[in-house]
Amino acid sequence: MSNTFTKLVSQLTHSLEQENDHELLISIEKYHPAKLGRLLESLPNKYRDDFWSLIPVNCKGEVLLSVHRELRQFLIKKTSEADLLKCLSTLQMDELADIDADLPLPVVSAMVEAMDSQRKERYRTVASFPDNTAGGMMDVDATAVRKDVSLKAVYRYLCKLRKKEGMLPEQLDQLVVVDRNNKVQGTLYLSDLVSMDNSLSVGDVMKNDVPLIDSLQSASQVAQIFEDHDLISAPVVDENNFLLGRITVDDVIDVLKHNSEQRLLASAGLNEELDMFAPVSHISLNRAIWLGTNLITAFVAAWVIGFFEASIEQLVALAVLMPVVASMGGVTGSQTLTVVTRGIARDLVSSANIVSLTLHELKVSFINGILWAAVVFLITILWYDDWQLGGVFALALFVVSLTGTLSGALIPIVLKKLGVDPAIAGGVILTTITDAVGFLIFLGTATYILI
Amino acid sequence: MSNTFTKLVSQLTHSLEQENDHELLISIEKYHPAKLGRLLESLPNKYRDDFWSLIPVNCKGEVLLSVHRELRQFLIKKTSEADLLKCLSTLQMDELADIDADLPLPVVSAMVEAMDSQRKERYRTVASFPDNTAGGMMDVDATAVRKDVSLKAVYRYLCKLRKKEGMLPEQLDQLVVVDRNNKVQGTLYLSDLVSMDNSLSVGDVMKNDVPLIDSLQSASQVAQIFEDHDLISAPVVDENNFLLGRITVDDVIDVLKHNSEQRLLASAGLNEELDMFAPVSHISLNRAIWLGTNLITAFVAAWVIGFFEASIEQLVALAVLMPVVASMGGVTGSQTLTVVTRGIARDLVSSANIVSLTLHELKVSFINGILWAAVVFLITILWYDDWQLGGVFALALFVVSLTGTLSGALIPIVLKKLGVDPAIAGGVILTTITDAVGFLIFLGTATYILI
Structure with a gap:
């Protein structure tokens, strides 16, 4: 893969030099946003502008998320406010909260204005926690069910939810079971849901073995819990065990990568957020x-x-x-x-x-x-x-x-x-x-x- | 958590000094194997023996897996062959293949002897790949379904599988869709399974967006693919796209941790596998x-x-x-x-x-x-x-x-x-x-x- 990627960067640089936009567009469409992000990080400054303008707007949000801070700020400066709003519309709440500090204020206001009241409230919840805490990492769209309903009713609920939202949340391995006050009582694994008699109730099938994450725990502590318990997702709660959101393993991988990079760079007195091709x-x-x-x-x-x-x-x-x-x-x-x-x-x-x-x-x-x-x-x-x-x-x-x-x-x-x-x-x-x-x-x- | 853990090590050291086994047993039962492993790594040599003997046999397999190599070899030496066989019986195929190089040969033979023919074959498949390739990381228990069956039939199959095996595979977010020759055609997400009309067929609902992992790809390449695509699991295939097994995100986290440790230690000429309290x-x-x-x-x-x-x-x-x-x-x-x-x-x-x-x-x-x-x-x-x-x-x-x-x-x-x-x-x-x-x-x- 390494060689393929290196070749890709050479090809891109060549196409950018030749201003061969047609060929570039064909390659860009094939790649995942994270890969486009790494390509951007590899390109010297003079080519980044052209490359960025060729990336489709529905990918740009995730690309912004995947690159390091300094490059993100550079790309944001190169994008009009109207385009930025379009890019951001594809991101989840916790993702928005991760990058909002880098966005121009009018864009943040316009973005919040455009949300419905539920999303607005959710966004404010995430934005109120520091980035490096469980609260700042979490996604507020935790799917919750009640203990006393049957598995059959859970299916119906999920079908309805899918029709309404277009899709279920990503990396969904379990639903959170809450009481009427939104207090967490356990979790229902999808693998239990699909392999048990659907006349059983959620209470019969739910598990209590998933640790609840306190919203104020540090990102590194969260990573350690995920690692120790081999988790895919876990509910985030406040001090009274009321459900606030969920954290998924992809966020944990980001934390691990970030910590490891930081340690490596810190030993040479370097700053992770600094771009290779920064001024x-x-x-x-x-x-x-x-x-x-x-x-x-x-x-x-x-x-x-x-x-x-x-x-x-x-x-x-x-x-x-x-x-x-x-x-x-x-x-x-x-x-x-x-x-x-x-x-x-x-x-x-x-x-x-x-x-x-x-x-x-x-x-x-x-x-x-x-x-x-x-x-x-x-x-x-x-x-x-x-x-x-x-x-x-x-x-x-x-x-x-x-x-x-x-x-x-x-x-x-x-x-x-x-x-x-x-x-x-x-x-x-x-x-x-x-x-x-x-x-x-x-x-x-x-x-x-x-x- | 850091302070709690430090306190715990102090308490344990104290209890071990006092030979207060009762108190120790109470604490040991509360902890996850990975935590027990880290406790063992923290203890000076003279206490490890006693602590190890107090850990219940059904936990010992996973503890062995979680500690670094040098300590693992020490613990294996301290354990009778009969006990070792009991410890190992709780592990999955890929986990066994990860540690088999450290086991005494008679134990490996006895372990393989005790397997039924299907497990024996699976074990040999995994053991035939080097540890640091996709083949060596994979779990051979990939759950596969056919394209032309209905979602309802998938439910029935999963219920039956659960009854037979006692549980479904861990970290199961998707089933692999294969044709009659075991060639991979796509995957069926559990979140699609639970939110779509169950009269639809697998072929109607399956996705093609999950990258297939070649069994010979390196562990680091696999980690990069998981990271780029935010995967929880992915099918491992041979050169003709025939299904061999699956890799789950917990294995990927292990790879990331391992790589990051190795880089850090290598810069001081140190070897990751060496125990802090090695001779x-x-x-x-x-x-x-x-x-x-x-x-x-x-x-x-x-x-x-x-x-x-x-x-x-x-x-x-x-x-x-x-x-x-x-x-x-x-x-x-x-x-x-x-x-x-x-x-x-x-x-x-x-x-x-x-x-x-x-x-x-x-x-x-x-x-x-x-x-x-x-x-x-x-x-x-x-x-x-x-x-x-x-x-x-x-x-x-x-x-x-x-x-x-x-x-x-x-x-x-x-x-x-x-x-x-x-x-x-x-x-x-x-x-x-x-x-x-x-x-x-x-x-x-x-x-x-x-x-």
């Missing part, structure tokens, strides 16, 4: 913050080295070998940091086991510290024919390995307590510590013993 | 490879510095400032590397747009290079009162920024062509280049101009 000035500014932070930490290391200028002048081999010490400390530390940060993200590491885990990591680092200290000792003797220098080098490497591991285990725990995401700040703090400690131990011991 | 010797060996690789690259940098020992002896400030140059080059490069690697993983970057993207990144790095070169120029003048040194420092920082960006863009493309995963090797290669080039440019220019 150079945007990207430069965004990255400058990270580079500036790194420059400060690099100067901390330089400042430590500065104390030992006299020693380096006398024994210049110190300058040659010192980056090796810092680098090994950084790598050892980052391995522990990654294990602990991942453990925290997956709820596997907590105050209950951090001491055991840190000791375990220190044992590992003790063994590897001794191993690589021995290796650099030998290399130094071969290179400089100086066993004292080799000894100092080996000792510093061993100490910085343990320091790195200890920092790698404690930094994420401390950051977590401070409410900072360890995935973002952990690496920088760790490198600052291992660099500073590495240079200090190596140059300090060398000054004391060798000079 | 120290295992972990040490696993990490030693990465540390050894890093040691080689660090010595490449040291070797470059070694050429300039005479210059450093004359102007020791060079030793103080050189780590700053290397570090800024590394960070600039890693930002581009992350953008391009992620773009490749998401199929957004290919030969069609890599030139545009590299130029775009170089512009960004040009701006940031100038900015931070100016900053270090000023800092050097303040620190060393030496504008020539400042100029050399600034120039080196600017050149290494561009080198980092260029390497960050090209390394993943080259690795991809060589069939190496850029997420694993990219970072090390990049750092080697930026370190070596950084030291070479800085010390080389300094030697030429200043000394």
